[in-house]
Amino acid sequence: MMRDRKSVKFNLEPQQHQNGHLSPYEVAKLFDPDVSWDKDQLGDILHWIRQALALVCGLLWGTIPLVGGIWFLLFLLFSSGIIYAYYALVLKIEEEDFGGHGALLQEGLFASTSLFLLAWILAYSLGHF
Template sequence: MRERKSVKFNLQQQQQQEDQNGHLSPFKLAKLFDPDASWDKDQLGDVLHWIRQALALLCGLLWGAIPLVGGIWFLLFVVLSSGVIYGYYALILKIDEEEFGGHGALLQEGLFASVSLFLLAWILVYSLAHF
């Protein structure tokens, strides 16, 4: 028990030292919804990528479980995914998209990987649940 307390205490001391040295922890969850936060191009790209992946997995599981078939549902996913990403960086973060390569670069971030994940989840769930 003493060992746990000392490890926890050492981690707290290390974090305080990093804060005193001007180095912040790499990422804070509150930054995701802070329009005044400064974003690095790589950080924003990573966040947009993982939001899109989570949405792809959720939609793929949902589409397969309902069961939905047809190209219209695929197009609906692409429009929904792009709309969520646009809404996130334009309305929530209120960033200047020109600093990050424009709308095209931001909307393309993680798109192809998310389409693959969406299709994989959709096909697997649909096939396993309904056949």
């Protein structure tokens, strides 16, 4: 079930070219502080940023191999720091318009935690066969 998403300045739906890739202009919109965001659009972007970080960190942690709860906490702090930096410093949005820091920092947190742990465990296990 897809919802129509509207933006005041432009449509953020990905516009694919013949080769199936996004244009550099479309990617540049993700870093433009003048873009108007609605709650669903921003939530989706924060969710997918966190998922990408979870996959990369999980594979990296497992490949190195790092073990222990401190590394899990470090991932949570790292991913939350990246999310905060993205919406507060890059996009410069008013967090109160989107439910405050708690709502924005929670976006995608539980799914990314699961993905991080899965990637970490699989990478660690495959490295020790």
